[in-house]
Amino acid sequence: MDKNPTKLDYYDDIWMLQSTATLLSHFKGDDGRHALILDRTIFYPQGGGQPADTGFICIEGSDIKFVVHDVRSKDGIVFHYGDFENLGGEVELTLEKGKEVSLFVDESRRKLNSRLHSAGHLLDICLPRIGLGHLEPGKAYHFADGPWVEYKGVIPQNEIQNKQKDLELEANALISVGGKVSADILLYDEAAKLCGGCLPDYVPKESTPRIVTIGGNPGCPCGGTHVADISDIIQIKVSQIRSKKGQTKVYYNVES
Template identity: 70%
Template structure:
């Protein structure tokens, strides 16, 4: 099997939900019955970075064979599209041979929701600073079933209720104002400048990080998908703030 990394087309273009690619390998169903398609390039976002995988379907030719994409994962730079073949060609042979041209279709509603949740998580990072909470961002979980962002440090219990209201008010004010969300893959030094002089230690200095910026605010490294303007988040509700063992957890939803 070709071990070259899969080209991530959504890295540069998060708006496209339809694209073309070429089959590298088709791995027939394992113990769970799912098969996997490996392509030269993909617009499907694999699960990772706190964001769920895209779903959708992939077809050959004029739809003689259709592969329903139920999950997407990345291992060692190779993206695996997991799912099932839904319809076959006339003789029952699945035509996903190496070198075949295929058409990719990402589920629009799922992608948009995942992007809104992910951007809302980044927006809360900004708002934490704006309301006087200079806590360092940690883990983010941007799944529909209970999204949250965590921060190193705690908020005094007597301030939590007021800060929860301030955080929600600030987030919705920025959403109402709107602002372009930009993405760029940059040399390390440029990325460092775009991120206000700070990049996490896990970003190698010889790398070219992908930086996401919300409006004119400092950027941060991120491999996920996002809205194109803050107004597309629509609204944010901060449902709960909890502190435990030196960590503050901010739970939220989008409208």
């Protein structure tokens, strides 16, 4: 198996939905799933509370189509898991190392995941605007079956209902105005300035973090995919806020 890290092309262009790459290896795991490792990819691997992209990969010079059901990353290497269509008898020859492949990401799934992920960031931005600046970001779950963001700190029970309405109104007001969303890989000191003067402790000081900025707001380190403009989120519905035991969870969804 190749040990070189996979180049993440979606880091540079979030909306590159078709590309080419070179096949490095193919194997079948103990669980029966086939996996392809490429030198580069536009497929987002599950992580950071965001689900993986799906789509398909075509092998040059053949009719073989590899349907991508899941994508994972380990030690910098991206594994594309799925099944083959139109698989003939000479699979080893067809899948030899060095073959060029064409990648196609499912656009509708990418759009939904990007909207959900960006909406979570937008809620972070809105908290200080409605008087909840004391809440510190914690975990986030940006899956379509029940997205939520979690914060350290609590809201008094008698304020939750009003804050829920305020948060939804503030988020949708920003969406209506719009604003460019960008992702840039920066030197540590430059990244810190863009993020309000400091970075979280988990970002190594010798690193070049990828910083996402939403509109004219301070940026934050993030490796996920996002909308191109705040207006692309379309609309946020804050369905519930739960606040207890030192934690606050905001449940939300995006609507068309």
